[in-house]
Amino acid sequence: MANVLTRIGDWVNERAPNLAPTYRKHMTEYFAPKNFNLWYYFGSLALLVLVNQIVTGIFLTMNYKTSALEAFNSVEYIMRDVEWGWLIRYMHSTGASLFFVVVFLHMFRGIMYGSFKRPRELVWILGMLIFLVLMAEAFMGYVLPWGNMSFWGAKVIISLFGTIPYIGNSLVEWIMGDFLPADATLNRFFALHVIALPLVLLLLVVLHLAALHEVGSNNPDGVDVKHGPKGNRWNPEKPKDSIPFHPYYTVKDLVGVGFFLTIAAFIIFFAPTFGGWFLEHDNFTPANNLVTPSHIKPSWYFTPFYAILRMIPSYFGTAIWGVIGMFGAILLLALLPWIDKGEVRSVRYRGLGFRIALGVLVFSFLALGLVGAGVTAEVIPEWFPGADVTTWENAFGRLMVLGYFGFFVFVWIYTRFGFEKTKPVPERVTLHD
Numbered sequence: 001m002a003n004v005l006t007r008i009g010d011w012v013n014e015r016a017p018n019l020a021p022t023y024r025k026h027m028t029e030y031f032a033p034k035n036f037n038l039w040y041y042f043g044s045l046a047l048l049v050l051v052n053q054i055v056t057g058i059f060l061t062m063n064y065k066t067s068a069l070e071a072f073n074s075v076e077y078i079m080r081d082v083e084w085g086w087l088i089r090y091m092h093s094t095g096a097s098l099f100f101v102v103v104f105l106h107m108f109r110g111i112m113y114g115s116f117k118r119p120r121e122l123v124w125i126l127g128m129l130i131f132l133v134l135m136a137e138a139f140m141g142y143v144l145p146w147g148n149m150s151f152w153g154a155k156v157i158i159s160l161f162g163t164i165p166y167i168g169n170s171l172v173e174w175i176m177g178d179f180l181p182a183d184a185t186l187n188r189f190f191a192l193h194v195i196a197l198p199l200v201l202l203l204l205v206v207l208h209l210a211a212l213h214e215v216g217s218n219n220p221d222g223v224d225v226k227h228g229p230k231g232n233r234w235n236p237e238k239p240k241d242s243i244p245f246h247p248y249y250t251v252k253d254l255v256g257v258g259f260f261l262t263i264a265a266f267i268i269f270f271a272p273t274f275g276g277w278f279l280e281h282d283n284f285t286p287a288n289n290l291v292t293p294s295h296i297k298p299s300w301y302f303t304p305f306y307a308i309l310r311m312i313p314s315y316f317g318t319a320i321w322g323v324i325g326m327f328g329a330i331l332l333l334a335l336l337p338w339i340d341k342g343e344v345r346s347v348r349y350r351g352l353g354f355r356i357a358l359g360v361l362v363f364s365f366l367a368l369g370l371v372g373a374g375v376t377a378e379v380i381p382e383w384f385p386g387a388d389v390t391t392w393e394n395a396f397g398r399l400m401v402l403g404y405f406g407f408f409v410f411v412w413i414y415t416r417f418g419f420e421k422t423k424p425v426p427e428r429v430t431l432h433d
């Protein structure tokens with residue numbers, strides 16, 4: 001058997017001599033810092049979820065019908081009559097939410113350890129492009145079952161483009177292909193969701209990893225292992241504090257995969273809609289342009305941005321400020337490498353101001369998520385009987401908007417004008433023995 005494999009290997013090598021070196025460059029000879037912690041699981045987990053979405057998506061497409069008349073029933077058919085259809089559908093819908101859980105944690109790791117800073121700005125920018133495409137992908141996917149929240153969600157989100165001066169209304173019609181979300185909308189969203197955006201996503205992920213492998217991975221200490229002592233057991237040229245990605249990190253990542261799949265299986269089997277957070281109750285009734293759901297809100301992963309949109313009031317007769325705020329919130333994240341001028345990468349050695357600001361960012365982001373999901377509107381009357389819900393919700397929500405944007409303003413001033421008092425950064429990663 002080994003002989004046959006060697007011969008196949010030689011045959012391929014002769015015809016494609018660059019394949020083996022490429023594999024070595026990215027796997028067995030990609031030397032990564034040896035102090036990766038659990039935050040470093042989320043990159044490989046994002047890859048895993050991406051593959052899950054593509055594979056389950058292919059199987060869903062085999063029975064899904066792309067038309068406003070048939071879409072809802074075809075999904076019900078998948079759920080009830082197709083063998084294992086319910087599992088495939090829940091793996092896909094739960095997978096979408098888990099994708100965002102994993103990607104949010106992956107992004108947070110990047111901010112915490114300063115992985116967006118020089119020389120990894122390109123890795124970060126490509127990551128932010130992935131994030132944008134992922135949001136478009138998830139939004140269009142949610143429209144496909146043609147439930148009532150699909151319809152009204154699409155209506156609200158597409159109508160946002162109507163706030164753009166002069167071209168807004170025509171743009172909305174152009175995107176929908178009709179005056180309301182309709183068959184034409186569903187068909188184009190299907191095309192974008194199943195082929196165009198996944199291709200872009202895959203390309204961006206390849207570029208993301210290629211860009212990372214050019215400069216090498218950061219680590220929880222934010223120390224550049226390339227500048228540390230050289231010569232390890234495998235290669236005298238390579239940094240001492242690094243280990244080959246394969247087999248060391250492939251095996252380590254498998255542990256993360258094991259934990260992740262266990263949690264994912266529990267959710268898929270016991271709470272696939274996650275109490276209405278992953279699949280909203282209103283999406284189990286067919287789209288109806290005459291019946292508005294009582295609370296139109298997007299899926300949980302959009303709610304922080306949706307809350308920013310809602311909390312910024314209209315001025316001069318236009319609601320465009322909320323739309324600018326919502327997109328600005330994402331743009332500021334993308335600009336982080338140029339906003340955060342601090343020399344020290346990892347939060348472990350950064351000033352107290354940065355640590356507090358990071359806490360405020362996380363708190364405001366989560367709180368905005370609750371505001372956008374309508375949780376605050378529900379709890380205010382219970383916790384403060386008699387209080388005016390809108391006034392209180394606006395006060396809290398706007399404070400959180402301030403907290404979110406305040407992070408970027410504070411970090412810029414804090415690092416640009418030299419206020420940050422950092423701790424001494426060690427010369428080598430802290431786990432070098």
Ligand code: HEM
Nearest residue numbers: 040043044046047107110115116127128130131217218219
């Ligand atoms: C489909 C989505 C994504 C996939 C599959 C993905 C995949 C990966 C993988 C496999 C790594 C290397 C392992 C690791 O460091 O965890 C990585 C690193 C990185 N990713 Fe992503 N990523 C995705 C989205 C994002 C997003 C949205 C951002 C942020 C905007 C981002 C920023 C980064 C950064 C800064 C690194 C380098 C981290 C370091 O060296 O400390 N990624 N990504």
